[in-house]
Amino acid sequence: MRAMLLAAGLGTRLRPLTDRVSKSMIPVINKPSLFYSLNLLRKSKINEAVINLYHQGSQIKDYVKGGEKFNMQVLYSEEDSLMGTAGGLKKMESYFKDTFLVLSADGITDFNIHQAVQFHKQKVALATVVLKKTKEKFRYGVALRNKEEKITQFVEKPSWGDALSDEINAGIYIFEPDIFSYIPAGEPYDLGHQVLPSLVKRGEAVYGYLMDDYWIDMGNLADYMKAQRDILKGKTGIEISGREIExxxxxxxxxxxxxxxxxxxxxxxxxxxxxxxxxxxxxxxxxxxxxxxxxxxxxxxxxxxxxxxxxxxxxxxxxxxxxxxxxxxxxxxxxxxxxxxxxx
Missing domain, CATH: 2.160.10.10 (Hexapeptide repeat proteins)
Structure with missing residues (x-):
């Protein structure tokens, strides 16, 4: 199985931290946030991945190189201008020939990839969106599922009247290669704002997998600090490097x-x-x-x-x-x- 890590964004909500540093290279407990996404893939035995690059992309390439330190083969897709989450994915269409995973390069999670993939295959899904329950639903895409766990409504960053669920899009997806037929080539396009709402409206096989694992987006300074504290509190399942002297x-x-x-x-x-x-x-x-x-x-x-x-x-x-x-x-x-x- 192959994966795509989305790392091209500007990280504007994390400024001034991202003025000179890629969002994916911001230290979290003294490791780049990208480390945790790559390590999640490694532990899940996903050893081939592509990372899309734009803002401060050379920092990511200098750190990851060919992926050897993670026992992975890592390629890069460099964007001359931001293509959006779906546009960047479309650019790498030829790389994906089978079921594949897409996730943010800077999220912190310990979710079980294998369970999500098994769910995706059991549902014979075109797309599976990994969901997380949260009270802060207005900052994310919200999904409403039926009894069969198929997504029947999807609203990206809803207003008060549109927030029909507390299950939000965690920015982690499992797709079949047929997804590319729904993404136009050569133009900016977004998964949350355009692709997913369109697929749901058409009644396509889009399912929601509700995770019960730790997850945080780190989209702003408060969440960045919270991620560090959660790791220190032992909430995340992430091991801390160094010698524990006390x-x-x-x-x-x-x-x-x-x-x-x-x-x-x-x-x-x-x-x-x-x-x-x-x-x-x-x-x-x-x-x-x-x-x-x-x-x-x-x-x-x-x-x-x-x-x-x-x-x-x-x-x-x-x-x-x-x-x-x-x-x-x-x-x-x-x-x-x-x-x-x-x-x-």
Whole structure:
């Protein structure tokens, strides 16, 4: 079985994090979000995939290369302009000769692919949409199913009057190659806004598979932070890299922590970090590689990417700091995003 990972989007709702970094390369517990989608495929023994690229696509190619680190064969489909989820898929029509999987490159989930594929085949479906129950249904496509689990209505990001169900489109699909006959060639086209509503209206064999597994879209800053905390809480089934030096505290290689520093789990610290005297790091904090935190600085519920410097007595609460950010001495920030070096 082959898969397509959708990674061409601009990630506008995650700005400023995505100004210079592909959404699929944003660190989640010190690994690119793309890692978790590829690892899900690997664990499911799907070893051939294509990734579509547009915004900062070279970052993805540099990281994944040919897929060797995942024991996979990975190809790329580069788009000169955004083609939409369906238009990008249509571009790779010749790659898919049998039942195939399509999913976002940056979602975090541990759903059972094999069970979903088995459901798809039992239903003799043209398309299966993986669904998830949620209270936040107005942000996603909503599906209404009948007793046979066939989708009878599909509304992308509905208004209050159109939200007929609490089962939303998780952005994961299983298709038969016949799906390509419903997608025009050479133009932008969207699965959620155009293809699926049209198929449902025509009465085609479109079914909804309701997952009971962990899933989060990471479509905005709040969900990005929630995904990290859910992993740290053990809600996702995702293993955390590093050596667990105490319960709930993971540390990478060549990291130095002062004996007078205080760490409140769960916390993840990357490689080659330096944590100085009397530093206090609160729960749900992750530090990337080569992070330096100087004397008496305090962090609560923060996400620090690589090569970050926190000067003495700085205080950060519920903040995100991207690569090479610097916080000067004694500065306090609550609920901020820092993407550069703040001058003293």
């Amino acid at each position: 319960k709930g505290i993971w540390m990478g290689e060549n990291t130095q922590i002062s004996k007078s520093a205080s760490l409140k789990p769960p916390v993840v610290i990357g490689n080659n970090c330096c944590i100085k005297e009397k530093v206090k790091i609160g729960k749900y904090t992750t530090l990337g590689d080569r992070v330096t935190i100087k004397k008496e600085a305090r962090l609560e519920k923060c996400i620090l990417w690589d090569d970050v410097l926190i000067e003495e007595k700085a205080y950060l609460d519920n903040c995100i700091l991207t690569h090479f950010a610097r916080i000067p001495p004694k500065l306090s920030i609550t609920g901020g995003v820092v993407t550069h070096r703040i001058p003293s």
